[in-house]
Amino acid sequence: MKKRKNKPTYHPETQAIRIQSERTSHMEHSGPLYLTSSFCYEDSEAMRAAFADETDAFIYSRFSNPTVDEFIQRMCALEGAESGFATASGMSAVFGSFMAFLKTGDHLLSSQSIFGSTHTVITKFLPKWGIEYTYFDMTKPETIEALIKPNTKMIFVETPSNPGLDVIDLAALAKIAKKHKVILNVDNCFATPVLQKPLSLGADLVTHSATKWIDGQGRVLGGIVLGRKELVDEVYAFCRSTGPSMSPFNAWVLSRSLETLHIRMARHSESATSLAKALEGNPHLEWVKYPMLASHPQHEIAKQQMTGGGGIVCFEIKGGLERGRRFLDQLELLSLTANLGDSRSIASHPASTTHAKLSEADRLKSGITPGLIRISVGLEHFSDIIADIEQALEASK
Numbered sequence: 268m269k270k271r272k273n274k275p276t277y278h279p280e281t282q283a284i285r286i287q288s289e290r291t292s293h294m295e296h297s298g299p300l301y302l303t304s305s306f307c308y309e310d311s312e313a314m315r316a317a318f319a320d321e322t323d324a325f326i327y328s329r330f331s332n333p334t335v336d337e338f339i340q341r342m343c344a345l346e347g348a349e350s351g352f353a354t355a356s357g358m359s360a361v362f363g364s365f366m367a368f369l370k371t372g373d374h375l376l377s378s379q380s381i382f383g384s385t386h387t388v389i390t391k392f393l394p395k396w397g398i399e400y401t402y403f404d405m406t407k408p409e410t411i412e413a414l415i416k417p418n419t420k421m422i423f424v425e426t427p428s429n430p431g432l433d434v435i436d437l438a439a440l441a442k443i444a445k446k447h448k449v450i451l452n453v454d455n456c457f458a459t460p461v462l463q464k465p466l467s468l469g470a471d472l473v474t475h476s477a478t479k480w481i482d483g484q485g486r487v488l489g490g491i492v493l494g495r496k497e498l499v500d501e502v503y504a505f506c507r508s509t510g511p512s513m514s515p516f517n518a519w520v521l522s523r524s525l526e527t528l529h530i531r532m533a534r535h536s537e538s539a540t541s542l543a544k545a546l547e548g549n550p551h552l553e554w555v556k557y558p559m560l561a562s563h564p565q566h567e568i569a570k571q572q573m574t575g576g577g578g579i580v581c582f583e584i585k586g587g588l589e590r591g592r593r594f595l596d597q598l599e600l601l602s603l604t605a606n607l608g609d610s611r612s613i614a615s616h617p618a619s620t621t622h623a624k625l626s627e628a629d630r631l632k633s634g635i636t637p638g639l640i641r642i643s644v645g646l647e648h649f650s651d652i653i654a655d656i657e658q659a660l661e662a663s664k
C-alpha cells in the first residue's frame with residue numbers, strides 16, 4: 268500500500284488539514300470518530316505490555332484516544348509544540364497546567380487582566396492549597412521582574428487579554444522567565460496559533476480554550492495544554508488520574524474545525540479590523556480598542572508578534588452601564604450570549620454580566636469600564652454586522 272506520511276515540511280495550514288489518525292481497513296477519507304471508553308487486547312501478554320508502557324497501545328480514553336490524539340497532533344503542528352494534552356474545557360487546561368507544576372508554598376505571578384474563571388481559580392482555590400499569587404499590570408511590563416520571588420514557579424498571562432484586549436511583549440516576558448527559571452504559561456485563546464505562536468517567542472506552555480475560535484461555531488467545549496514533552500508529561504500525569512480529559516466526540520468536532528481555522532481567522536480579523544476602523548471616532552463612543560488600530564497602546568508589540576488582530580473589538584459606549592444595557596437591547600442581528608469566537612457575531616457587556624459580581628474598583632483593575640462592549644466579530648457579511656451595531660448605537664441614545 269502506498270504510504271502517505273504527513274511531511275513535517277508542509278505548512279501548518281496543510282498539517283492542520285492532513286494530520287489524521289491511521290486509516291482503518293475501510294480506507295475512510297475523513298478521520299473516524301473512536302467513540303469508545305476503552306480498548307481491547309488479543310491476549311494477556313499484549314495487555315500486560317500495554318499497562319507496562321512497553322507499547323503505545325491505547326488503554327482507556329481518560330488517558331488517550333486516537334480521535335483525541337488526532338486533535339492534539341494537529342494542534343502541535345499549529346503551535347509548533349512537541350507535545351500536548353487535550354482537556355474537557357479551557358478551564359481544565361488552565362487548572363491542569365497550574366496543578367501539574369504548583370505545590371504548597373509556591374508562588375504564581377499572573378497578569379490581572381485574565382478570564383473571569385481563571386481569576387476565581389487563582390484567588391479562591393489556589394490559596395486553599397497554600398499556593399500564593401501576585402497580580403501584575405500587563406500594561407506596565409517594567410514592574411514584573413521585581414515581583415518574582417524565590418518561590419515563584421510560574422508566570423501566567425493572556426495576550427490579547429479577555430475582555431480588555433491588552434497586549435504584552437511575549438519575547439521580553441520569556442527572557443525574564445528564563446533568567447529566573449520560571450515557567451511562562453500563555454493562554455493563547457484570543458489569538459489562536461494562526462495569529463500568534465507563543466512557544467516560538469520563548470513561552471514554555473500554551474493553554475487554550477478550544478471552545479472559542481478553534482471550534483468557531485459555538486458547539487463544543489474543549490481545551491489543550493501544549494509545550495515541551497517533559498512539561499506536558501507532568502500535565503498528562505496529573506490529568507490522567509484526575510480525569511479532565513477531552514471527549515472523543517468533541518475532539519472529532521474540533522479536528523474538523525481546525526481544517527478551516529486559517530481561513531476563518533483571516534476573515535474574522537479582516538472584518539474586525541474594518542469594524543474597529545469604521546467605529547473609531549463614532550460620536551456615541553468614548554473610544555475603540557483593537558490591537559491593529561494605531562491608537563491601541565501596545566499596537567507596535569501587537570504588530571511585531573501577531574499576524575492579525577483577531578476577531579474581538581471593544582469599545583466604551585458613552586452613558587456607562589445603563590446605556591450599555593440599552594445598546595444590547597437594540598441589537599437585531601448580533602447574539603447576546605456568553606460565548607465568543609463564533610461564526611455568528613456576538614455582543615456582550617461585561618460590567619452587567621460576566622463581571623457584575625466584582626466591585627467597581629476590582630472591575631476597573633481588570634480593565635472593565637461601565638460602558639465596555641465586547642464584540643466578537645462573526646463571519647456574516649460585514650455590511651450587516653456594522654449596520655446592526657450602528658443602528659443600535661443610534662437607537663440606544
Ligand SMILES: *Cc1c(COP(=O)(O)O)cnc(C)c1O
Nearest residue numbers: 356357358382429456476478489
Ligand atoms: C473562555 C476562556 C477560557 C475558559 O475556557 P472554557 O472552555 O470556557 O472552559 C479561558 N481563557 C480565555 C481567554 C477564555 O476566553
